[in-house]
Amino acid sequence: MIASNDTDALTAMLLARGLEAVLSRRADCGFQLLSGGQEAVAVGVACALLPKDQLLCSGRSIAPALARGLDPGSVMAELIGRSSGPCLGRGGRGHLSQPSSGFFGAHAVVAGNLSIAAGVALAMQARGDGNIAVCLFGDGACGAGALHETMNIAALWRLPLLLVCDNNLYSVSTPRAAALAPQRLSDLAAPFAIEARTVDGMDVRVVRAAALELATRVRRGAGPAFLECISRRFASHSTSARETRQPQELAADRELDPITRLENALLSEGALSAHAAQALREQVRARVKAACAFAEASPLPVPHEAFADVG
Amino acid sequence: MIASNDTDALTAMLLARGLEAVLSRRADCGFQLLSGGQEAVAVGVACALLPKDQLLCSGRSIAPALARGLDPGSVMAELIGRSSGPCLGRGGRGHLSQPSSGFFGAHAVVAGNLSIAAGVALAMQARGDGNIAVCLFGDGACGAGALHETMNIAALWRLPLLLVCDNNLYSVSTPRAAALAPQRLSDLAAPFAIEARTVDGMDVRVVRAAALELATRVRRGAGPAFLECISRRFASHSTSARETRQPQELAADRELDPITRLENALLSEGALSAHAAQALREQVRARVKAACAFAEASPLPVPHEAFADVG
Amino acid sequence: MSVEVGNTSRVFFREAICRAVGETLDAEPNAILMGQDVGAFGGSYKEFYGLFERFGPARVRDTPVAESAMVGLGVGAAAAGVRTLVSITYMDFVLLALDPLVNYAAKARFKTGGQIRVPMVVKVTAGAKGQGVAHSQSLESWLMSVPGLQVVAPSNVADAYGLMRSALQADGPVVYVDHKRLFPTSGLLSTLPHEVPFGLAVVSRPGRNATIVTHSYMVSVALAACEQLAVDGIDCEVIDLRSLAPLDLDTICTSVSKTGVLVTLEEGQVVCGVGAEIACRVQARLGPVKVSRLGAVPAPVSSNPVLEAASLPDAARVADAVRHLTTEGK
Amino acid sequence: MSVEVGNTSRVFFREAICRAVGETLDAEPNAILMGQDVGAFGGSYKEFYGLFERFGPARVRDTPVAESAMVGLGVGAAAAGVRTLVSITYMDFVLLALDPLVNYAAKARFKTGGQIRVPMVVKVTAGAKGQGVAHSQSLESWLMSVPGLQVVAPSNVADAYGLMRSALQADGPVVYVDHKRLFPTSGLLSTLPHEVPFGLAVVSRPGRNATIVTHSYMVSVALAACEQLAVDGIDCEVIDLRSLAPLDLDTICTSVSKTGVLVTLEEGQVVCGVGAEIACRVQARLGPVKVSRLGAVPAPVSSNPVLEAASLPDAARVADAVRHLTTEGK
Numbered sequence A, B: 001m002i003a004s005n006d007t008d009a010l011t012a013m014l015l016a017r018g019l020e021a022v023l024s025r026r027a028d029c030g031f032q033l034l035s036g037g038q039e040a041v042a043v044g045v046a047c048a049l050l051p052k053d054q055l056l057c058s059g060r061s062i063a064p065a066l067a068r069g070l071d072p073g074s075v076m077a078e079l080i081g082r083s084s085g086p087c088l089g090r091g092g093r094g095h096l097s098q099p100s101s102g103f104f105g106a107h108a109v110v111a112g113n114l115s116i117a118a119g120v121a122l123a124m125q126a127r128g129d130g131n132i133a134v135c136l137f138g139d140g141a142c143g144a145g146a147l148h149e150t151m152n153i154a155a156l157w158r159l160p161l162l163l164v165c166d167n168n169l170y171s172v173s174t175p176r177a178a179a180l181a182p183q184r185l186s187d188l189a190a191p192f193a194i195e196a197r198t199v200d201g202m203d204v205r206v207v208r209a210a211a212l213e214l215a216t217r218v219r220r221g222a223g224p225a226f227l228e229c230i231s232r233r234f235a236s237h238s239t240s241a242r243e244t245r246q247p248q249e250l251a252a253d254r255e256l257d258p259i260t261r262l263e264n265a266l267l268s269e270g271a272l273s274a275h276a277a278q279a280l281r282e283q284v285r286a287r288v289k290a291a292c293a294f295a296e297a298s299p300l301p302v303p304h305e306a307f308a309d310v311g
Numbered sequence C, D: 001m002s003v004e005v006g007n008t009s010r011v012f013f014r015e016a017i018c019r020a021v022g023e024t025l026d027a028e029p030n031a032i033l034m035g036q037d038v039g040a041f042g043g044s045y046k047e048f049y050g051l052f053e054r055f056g057p058a059r060v061r062d063t064p065v066a067e068s069a070m071v072g073l074g075v076g077a078a079a080a081g082v083r084t085l086v087s088i089t090y091m092d093f094v095l096l097a098l099d100p101l102v103n104y105a106a107k108a109r110f111k112t113g114g115q116i117r118v119p120m121v122v123k124v125t126a127g128a129k130g131q132g133v134a135h136s137q138s139l140e141s142w143l144m145s146v147p148g149l150q151v152v153a154p155s156n157v158a159d160a161y162g163l164m165r166s167a168l169q170a171d172g173p174v175v176y177v178d179h180k181r182l183f184p185t186s187g188l189l190s191t192l193p194h195e196v197p198f199g200l201a202v203v204s205r206p207g208r209n210a211t212i213v214t215h216s217y218m219v220s221v222a223l224a225a226c227e228q229l230a231v232d233g234i235d236c237e238v239i240d241l242r243s244l245a246p247l248d249l250d251t252i253c254t255s256v257s258k259t260g261v262l263v264t265l266e267e268g269q270v271v272c273g274v275g276a277e278i279a280c281r282v283q284a285r286l287g288p289v290k291v292s293r294l295g296a297v298p299a300p301v302s303s304n305p306v307l308e309a310a311s312l313p314d315a316a317r318v319a320d321a322v323r324h325l326t327t328e329g330k
């Protein structure tokens, strides 16, 4: 959705928020890792990508998958374990994937997708097809050696890899400052001479601009780049995890809601009328409703699929 | 051997060089990882340590073990697989160890000793005994994620850990520049706000001064520090490995010999007479001879020791 | 929960672990617990709840997501004389920490000629419970094959406590394997400190017609199968291994020599699994017996409820296997 | 060395590997080989010698010492359609790369519902040859238990070539296990391109009295044992598995049903080892047979020649085991 306009970005964020609202209400499909509050990072980054680029991400993958253009109905189906999901309901939460849509996919092992993404970038370099691989990971992944090994090789080999750290300030209950020594996580890129930025992850326009700038560099063959986006996770780590943060902190986070922020901006700028905004929310509500209906109508896999497609 | 004088340092380097000269001539005990050319790093660092500090290192461990004061005879015995080695001839090359002498020991897995050393430092911190752990590793280890994970935790927890990279510019045949993106390997410490230096590893006085300064900081409780020493490996990777470098390069390296360098300095400064220098070399030759005799006289382990001390 | 019943009290699985760890931290002023979210959060399953408040941040340490260094530090500190307990959330992540665990900890004592010991416990949570392909693996068979490692896996509250006590007194590295599906369970626990020694299996249910050898959560699956089989007049004995390395062959053989039928049951893969080792050792000692090995199907374990259920052993499958063996040749 | 003999030539083990890899790099213009010192150096055993000159630095890549990322990149590139061969010097170091290999590569096809395949080969060198506790391990049994991984292990020049050819044509992840002690060997190799299919064991030596099932370097140890046994009139059959996953049970059972005696031989640990799996499967199909499992003693493998020799199976021990079984109850 490269160079998409602000309304598209708003729509994408609303869609993710809407779908997750439904998901978080149903207990029958196991826990979920919600993107609520972090939509601007996924959407802003997706805005910088071309159709044949590949996005890889952590288990927190709903907004990224939707931002990459996956059909909400099939995403919903995958998340509730139905056969019409892109992974036929076998991957499920934490493992959403649809490479044909430029969403190579989620991987629920923290930092586990970093070297995989570098490999995808290596394949692109080998083919010389001009595409780039983007890996979206959390602040927690920055404590893992995989980041170091991946940055070093990506820098040495000038791989077309954009590393995006969605720093929501927590790894489950552990504050980022208690788990990571660096001042800014983007500082980790410096020793490898990897171009890096730290931006406000709650402003989709800021994220999009930074992602576009760095993606363009990477596409030009300048080697990898690193983008840190400071965001806020509105819900607890997962729909089944205990919340450890104080109400005041959560309330303050809500003040930064990337959706209201963009919407208000567009309204005040006159780029969007209150009526149009209302209509947009209606459309999204309808799409979410349709997506859920589609997912519900989809069958569960049959038991013998437990043996299917191994290896 | 903290604050040891230059003559002690010269002696320590000569001892390592002398013992390795004998080792490299015997083919009956498998290959060896020689420290030749890199003695100033091991000796210089050892000069900064107190008896109860612990030194851990890579498989290239002969000079480090001797510099830490292990008996040359028992070191020789271990290296040729005899029972009077500190590890009873079971550890052998790459796994020399004698914690009672402050030499926690070698580990032949590249980067494998980094987090172990941090753990030793953690134990020291828990006991509050004021000792420090020092990990000596090669440039090759800087490509491994273990360094990143260890630096981050050591910085967060302010562990009494001194990381010393003995950068001999190669990992087997791979030039450091082809394997590692950073300009200086000590730059890797910057993101973690770990105090770092890069010094000439061919000058034992320079290494000792830098090691002393950083070890003192670490001992004070300032958290970990990182020292990079640029050195030269005179022989091939191991006594059984092919040499890939050009004769000119090897000749130029020899010009930097840390032993002749210190000896000449002491001679020109009048701190050592030609006669005294000669006597010193004689003494070392005698100690090496005695060490070899001791080792040769020591028995091989008996087969049932293959089951001993497991777990 | 902690309802006193005489000198025993009913506690949750997590509380049994927490009590054993707390007692050790009390007894050994330098001992350290570290892991992700083990501090104020109290652990993924609250199995360390309250320890942070009692012992403080220096002894109950939240770590970054860095399994390799977590175990490496645990090994190094233990090797330097400070007992450590390293909590690795799921057993799948132990794959990130096998270098310090297998290449260093398991070999340290041997390679140093006995100079170094590694009194460290790595606690991992195995098994499947809707968490998907990379959060559901049971790899006990790999670890029990490593010389120098001890491996234990409790199936109930009392053993969760007693085995953790023993693990935290061992002078070599121990891997303590619990299971996602055990945390909701509760049971009676003596209020007096005590240990469950390693290398001792127990008969969880006596029986005459067949022996089911299993461990961890699968013990309850075996017991459920026994109920179904009892209806058909098949009386099964269930052996809970508790300790995989060392392995208590005597208890197993005593049972199998009585029943003549051996069914091994594990949640992990059958290939080169715990059951393969037991079947071989039992027959090496007793000679031929009827054997059936049960475990997960040879595929990843999906978080999908339909597929997860289809890929893991359940009471019905266990009962079928026993029926098949006991009626064989009749 | 490469002496033409008709349409075969005598080559060293390393040359057989090199030829298969070179042919693949020729056939697939995007295929990539990566590993430590695989470039101008040509690999630890010169098994990639000349490939760097032929295919250049973009396709034959020296890597840093970073096994996890090496395999991760290999997996990612393969998953994205570029075939990769990742060389990991010693099997001990695969412990650093099990997350990308087991948690991602082995599960990618399943978890994506078949959208992603991982045509990658990880080549590792197993076995002991004076290199010590962390450079001598044989972990085939672990890898063969992972659904989604194929595992092969040649014992000779022809299979080294043919299995590598097949591995580099597979559409899923393959672990190719060679052995330090095989590199000095040489043998005849057809000059025409050909493959050795996975899942087919071979009879390396026909015999009537006992079956020794083994793989990799231990095949030569088994054959040496046969010579000693022949003197006593004991005629042994040796099965070279070649492929551990998939496993060729038919060939094994055909032999054992003839001899009635099964000896499994591996250099790795016996506990939950390759032999345990084979012994169980053979008896599940054929019923009780005489079985003996041989492997390393349950201890780390020292670089000390006395201790290394004491800890590994040799011809004498294998012969003793066979004698014991074949004379049992006589």
Ligand SMILES: Cc1ncc(C[n+]2csc(CCOP(=O)(O)OP(=O)(O)O)c2C)c(N)n1
Residues within 6 Å of the ligand: A058, A059, A060, A108, A109, A110, A111, A137, A138, A139, A140, A141, A142, A168, A170, A171, A172, A237, C036, C065, C067, C089, C093, C096
């Ligand atoms: C290697 C590994 N260790 C631990 C976990 C358990 N875990 C799942 S999500 C998570 C937190 C990760 O935090 P972060 O990377 O900041 O991502 P966020 O959840 O904040 O989006 C952890 C520790 C895991 N999935 N993988």
Ligand SMILES: Cc1ncc(C[n+]2csc(CCOP(=O)(O)OP(=O)(O)O)c2C)c(N)n1
Residues within 6 Å of the ligand: B058, B059, B060, B108, B109, B110, B111, B137, B138, B139, B140, B141, B142, B168, B170, B171, B172, B237, D036, D065, D067, D089, D093, D096
């Ligand atoms: C994890 C791991 N990978 C590969 C090896 C094989 N290996 C042994 S020494 C060595 C080179 C290490 O280079 P460096 O760290 O610079 O140390 P140096 O040999 O130069 O002293 C390698 C790759 C190993 N021992 N461990």
Ligand SMILES: [Mg+2]
Residues within 6 Å of the ligand: A138, A139, A140, A166, A167, A168, A169, A170, A171, A172
């Ligand atoms: Mg986070």
Ligand SMILES: [Mg+2]
Residues within 6 Å of the ligand: B138, B139, B140, B166, B167, B168, B169, B170, B171, B172
């Ligand atoms: Mg080096």
